[in-house]
Amino acid sequence: MSSAAIDHAHDHDHHHGPAKGISRWLFTTNHKDIGTLYLWFSFAMFLLGGTFALVIRAELFQPGLQFVEPNFFNQMTTMHGLVMVFGAVMPAFVGLANWMIPLMIGAPDMALPRMNNWSFWILPFAFTLMVSTLFMEGGGPNFGWTFYAPLSTTYAPDSVTYFIFAVHIMGASSIMGAINVIATILNMRAPGMTLMKMPLFVWTWLITAYLLIAVMPVLAGVVTMMLFDIHFGTSFFNAAGGGDPVLFQHLFWFFGHPEVYIMILPAFGIVSAIIPTFARKRLFGYDSMVYATASIAFLSFIVWAHHMFTVGMPLAGQLFFMYATMLIAVPTGVKVFNWVATMFRGAMTFETPMLFAIAFVVLFTIGGFTGVMLAITPADFQYHDTYFVVAHFHYVLVPGAVFSLMAAAYYWLPKWTGYMYDETLGKLHFWMSFVGVNLLFFPQHFLGLAGMPRRIPDYALQFANFNWISSVGAFLFGFSQLILLLVVIKCIRGGKKATAQVWEGAQGLEWTVPSPAPYHTFETPPDPSLIKAQ
Amino acid sequence: MLSKAKLWLSLAFGTLLMWSAGAHAAWELNMPRGVTQISRETYDLHMTIFWWMIAIGVVVFGVLFWSIINHRKSKGAKPATFHESTKVEIVWTLVPFLILIAMAIPATRVLTAAYDASESELDVQIIGYQWRWEYRYMDDDPNAEEVSFFSSLATSREEISNSIDKGENYLLEVDNPLVIPSDTKVRFLMTAADVLHAWWVPEFAIKKDTIPGFINESWVIVEEPGIYRGQCAELCGMEHGFMPIEVHVLEPADFEAWYAEQQQQALQVAELTNAALSMDEAMAEGAEIYSRNCVACHQANGQGMPPAFPALAGSAKATGDIGVTMDTLVNGVPGTAMAAYGRQLNPIELASIITYVRNAFGNQSGDMVQPAEVNEFIVGGQ
Numbered sequence: 001m002s003s004a005a006i007d008h009a010h011d012h013d014h015h016h017g018p019a020k021g022i023s024r025w026l027f028t029t030n031h032k033d034i035g036t037l038y039l040w041f042s043f044a045m046f047l048l049g050g051t052f053a054l055v056i057r058a059e060l061f062q063p064g065l066q067f068v069e070p071n072f073f074n075q076m077t078t079m080h081g082l083v084m085v086f087g088a089v090m091p092a093f094v095g096l097a098n099w100m101i102p103l104m105i106g107a108p109d110m111a112l113p114r115m116n117n118w119s120f121w122i123l124p125f126a127f128t129l130m131v132s133t134l135f136m137e138g139g140g141p142n143f144g145w146t147f148y149a150p151l152s153t154t155y156a157p158d159s160v161t162y163f164i165f166a167v168h169i170m171g172a173s174s175i176m177g178a179i180n181v182i183a184t185i186l187n188m189r190a191p192g193m194t195l196m197k198m199p200l201f202v203w204t205w206l207i208t209a210y211l212l213i214a215v216m217p218v219l220a221g222v223v224t225m226m227l228f229d230i231h232f233g234t235s236f237f238n239a240a241g242g243g244d245p246v247l248f249q250h251l252f253w254f255f256g257h258p259e260v261y262i263m264i265l266p267a268f269g270i271v272s273a274i275i276p277t278f279a280r281k282r283l284f285g286y287d288s289m290v291y292a293t294a295s296i297a298f299l300s301f302i303v304w305a306h307h308m309f310t311v312g313m314p315l316a317g318q319l320f321f322m323y324a325t326m327l328i329a330v331p332t333g334v335k336v337f338n339w340v341a342t343m344f345r346g347a348m349t350f351e352t353p354m355l356f357a358i359a360f361v362v363l364f365t366i367g368g369f370t371g372v373m374l375a376i377t378p379a380d381f382q383y384h385d386t387y388f389v390v391a392h393f394h395y396v397l398v399p400g401a402v403f404s405l406m407a408a409a410y411y412w413l414p415k416w417t418g419y420m421y422d423e424t425l426g427k428l429h430f431w432m433s434f435v436g437v438n439l440l441f442f443p444q445h446f447l448g449l450a451g452m453p454r455r456i457p458d459y460a461l462q463f464a465n466f467n468w469i470s471s472v473g474a475f476l477f478g479f480s481q482l483i484l485l486l487v488v489i490k491c492i493r494g495g496k497k498a499t500a501q502v503w504e505g506a507q508g509l510e511w512t513v514p515s516p517a518p519y520h521t522f523e524t525p526p527d528p529s530l531i532k533a534q
Numbered sequence: 535m536l537s538k539a540k541l542w543l544s545l546a547f548g549t550l551l552m553w554s555a556g557a558h559a560a561w562e563l564n565m566p567r568g569v570t571q572i573s574r575e576t577y578d579l580h581m582t583i584f585w586w587m588i589a590i591g592v593v594v595f596g597v598l599f600w601s602i603i604n605h606r607k608s609k610g611a612k613p614a615t616f617h618e619s620t621k622v623e624i625v626w627t628l629v630p631f632l633i634l635i636a637m638a639i640p641a642t643r644v645l646t647a648a649y650d651a652s653e654s655e656l657d658v659q660i661i662g663y664q665w666r667w668e669y670r671y672m673d674d675d676p677n678a679e680e681v682s683f684f685s686s687l688a689t690s691r692e693e694i695s696n697s698i699d700k701g702e703n704y705l706l707e708v709d710n711p712l713v714i715p716s717d718t719k720v721r722f723l724m725t726a727a728d729v730l731h732a733w734w735v736p737e738f739a740i741k742k743d744t745i746p747g748f749i750n751e752s753w754v755i756v757e758e759p760g761i762y763r764g765q766c767a768e769l770c771g772m773e774h775g776f777m778p779i780e781v782h783v784l785e786p787a788d789f790e791a792w793y794a795e796q797q798q799q800a801l802q803v804a805e806l807t808n809a810a811l812s813m814d815e816a817m818a819e820g821a822e823i824y825s826r827n828c829v830a831c832h833q834a835n836g837q838g839m840p841p842a843f844p845a846l847a848g849s850a851k852a853t854g855d856i857g858v859t860m861d862t863l864v865n866g867v868p869g870t871a872m873a874a875y876g877r878q879l880n881p882i883e884l885a886s887i888i889t890y891v892r893n894a895f896g897n898q899s900g901d902m903v904q905p906a907e908v909n910e911f912i913v914g915g916q
Binding site (some may be wrong): 147337362379458459 | 584594598605608623642703734748750769776841
């Protein structure tokens, strides 16, 4: 066979294409392969976490206990949160970073390719460890994704130890991913790609990576303290031993609040790429977008206790955290205003990525509005731990972060696969998701204001109607995601050939390489004339 | 486009139908104004910030949708080339900043007022347990008989499991409500015995975590006598959704009468502790207590939900040495969901429940304890 002979000859000057079979994926150090692995993994976790959510919504469809026991219900809320945050949203952004950052800055690969492989491949083990707790004696973690002590220590099921190790592994993976992103961006930009010429997706990821490195060790610390409380007789969080349950919350939210921005800053970057493309107009206020991102990141470190307005902090503490939290609205507002100004007097078309991006701007802003309301401390006493909060953070996370991920998937799918996706199916997916997500989460604002606490498996009769609507929306939204799966599979298998440019208005180095992007790109730096101001 | 229109139409119709089907408080959209000065001010803050957000939303979304409709390529729009303006950036940084300052001022005022728990006329301690509340009245007279009691969910398990119709106050009703006087500054001192809980009555605009090892403060002056309901707001384990709060606010004179009656009853319990309890009385009382306190974990048939919640039927602790049964009930099992009932139940109730678990679910120990013995165990044994 002549082709075998050619392959053999190729081996000598080392391979230019992927290895064959499973070893391609197990041993890969290629940023595109690893990006693909991350994206598929996060999609699988999205469906798993979504299934947990549907168990919750099925139980809440009507008052009374129908399907699950309260203890299992609590395991579902816990697992849903953990899987979605650590398994779906974060790895999806890392996957996009892997795929797109080298292409956007004209680098041949990530700076630390072997660590890249490792940071992905420990994730499936972490999640197997965590999800397996559901089948253990005593059940899985049932203390909410925020795992407040002492419910998660003295009063936790035995499986909590597995949960702690799983969190350690996820944290290690995130830290390695973040180091890789920073090393790549700071060292491997093509000549001419100055910091202030980088696409905003690269900027937002650079800042996100610093947030990750700053706070994941705090998370690792807090779960280690739990481990010691549970197994080695310490009393960090045990009041009976002189410990402090509130300390847990300070540590957790010192991680947890920047974590919120870890899940939204890269989304800002995606939307800042997509809106100019389909408005056919340069992003308005690039510089102020960069500064606003940096301001948000800074502020995210000094607002954590707004999650704890009801723990009984002194008045001065309450006031400080109220003012600091309100301040975050300013740079966030700047971002929204810039996106709107970009669309203003553009020449817009509304392909699926643009639809998701516009929905992001509108619905994320609604989540931002309720965020400002939650900052008003006396009013927060009424909102805190109710469905109003559930509605708030789901608005910023689902039609926020998740919609941005879907926009990104549609936007870059042609670059990844070499084929155009099915636009009709894409639009169907968008409209079903859009209707579903609003039916699902909008009524939860009313439930919370009317007094329904979160994390309850059963509720008083006055909450019945809006729960009913919310559950219908949940199933609509959940099953709509199968359309995305169909679109992606169809697009991988074939379709209309995509050009290198793909989108008429697209700017940036990733559109200068062919579609699909070859296995190795930018082995020699791109022509500096291709690098334009964003 | 036709199919989309159809979808919206059927959605709108469906919503309309549901609306007319259940036209009662189940469509409540907003928070209650409440019955205290602070709750009304909180409500006003909530509405002010809400209208600010609506106003900003109208402007931002207005420009957005106007652009979407008018600046589309299909209408022949040509893209403009402007892409920055420092002036505009400064304006839309400063304007929101000023709006926020306008909001921060009244918020600071209300928060400061809400934090001033000084000069209270009545102090009540609130203690959160898995999964009930304890209320203790702190009498100025140290020699007065202490009034304290536990407040547990009164909704029946049959309602929760859908085997009978649900009552009007489903999941919001308790056996012993907290009783406080109206027009009186009542201070709540809050803590917890096991995990975190949060005490929340929306009509009072009070939500405060109860935390083991901490004492948090809150206060109310309720102007209207009546019944107000709330729920635990901090995830506290399996039965978190089943520990409601019910507060009866009485005219001050009625409250005094109620309080005196409670003190009288406390004295009676002390007397009855020394009286003998018959097996039948103990079993009847025990069954009642079991259904209120034990059934969630150990189940109606005593089979529990192993391994987290062990069976009582045939268990060594319930059928072996009676001292072990007593110790388990009085002191609980540390590190598990089994609470220490020594404080939660009085000696008569404890004697009844101990006797009950030893003689129900096919357990046939045939023996029983007397309230006085339990009292001696509590007083002497610790």
